[in-house]
Amino acid sequence: MRALVTGGTGKTGSAVVRGLRARGAVVKIASRHPRDPDAVGFDWADVSSHDAALAGVDAVYLVAPGLVSDPERLMVPFIDRAVAGGVQRFALLSSSAIEAGTPGLGAVHAALRAxxxxxxxxxxxxxxxxxxxxxxxxxxxxxxxxxFVSASGAGRIGFIDAEDIAAVAVATLFAPADADLILTGPQALSYDEAAAILSEVLGEPVTHRAITVEAWCARLVAAGMPAPYAAMLGALEQAIAGGAEDRVTDEVLRRTGRPPRSLRAFAQAALQ
Ligand SMILES: NC(=O)c1ccc[n+]([C@@H]2O[C@H](COP(=O)([O-])OP(=O)(O)OC[C@H]3O[C@@H](n4cnc5c(N)ncnc54)[C@H](OP(=O)(O)O)[C@@H]3O)[C@@H](O)[C@H]2O)c1
Structure with missing residues (x-):
């Protein structure tokens, strides 16, 4: 396999690079600031960088440009170019909250499926x-x-380690599912429950405070996030409060052969 990894310097992408190399793939890391000898200059917003990135690859890991509300505008033409150039396999990083065909990443999902x-x-x-x-x-x-604060109240979330997402990405680049996979960690937790785990691991209290969606979005905008993107995240917080993310799936185990990491194990490795 010769793979292009977009977002290859990020949380999931860097782990996808490691995982693909471990399985013998030749990897090109797409980055706006190429540093690795195997990196290629790539910017979603600069179409002139796309052909060189795609040259000679047969698989692509897709991570959307950051803080962009309409990634389909850049990503769908890129997928068309890739397919026309002979790319066979794709893995797209989307979100449990985004259904195929909805605006944004849902449109990229639908284009890939088609x-x-x-x-x-x-x-x-x-x-x-x-x-x-x-x-x-x-x-x-x-x-x-x-x-920390959230606007998702007591709603539970199946928090997942980015390393587990990457492991599924690698597995499915070798054995495509031709499907979308909802990926979670082993347990759905509210932010209060997550704070209690972090407190135990750190040996000092970590507190979570629930605030309104409006106050939460205002904080994001004040920190520099574009307002439409903050509003989209705010809607997701509201959905979490209503139970939309209160689930776990067995896809990590099914696709990789090992169970996903718990928040406690993750926090012990990351914080101690
Ligand atoms: N955080 C969550 O809880 C969560 C949950 C579900 C889904 N997601 C999704 O996860 C994705 C983020 O993935 P991640 O955490 O693996 O990445 P990340 O750590 O946030 O890193 C972002 C990556 O995207 C690249 N990038 C950003 N803008 C780019 C542009 N204009 N052109 C080319 N590359 C660009 C960056 O590369 P360079 O800087 O090297 O160019 C970097 O490698 C988002 O789509 C988000 O919606 C996140």
Missing amino acids: RAPAWTVLRPSWFMQNFVDPQHGIGRGVREARA
């Missing part, structure tokens, strides 16, 4: 990495104040 020779859409729940990522509001709160 046009790719072999494909998988990964629909993970929320990442465990959010609790430790200094770029993420929750991770920053945990790190700086041992406190």
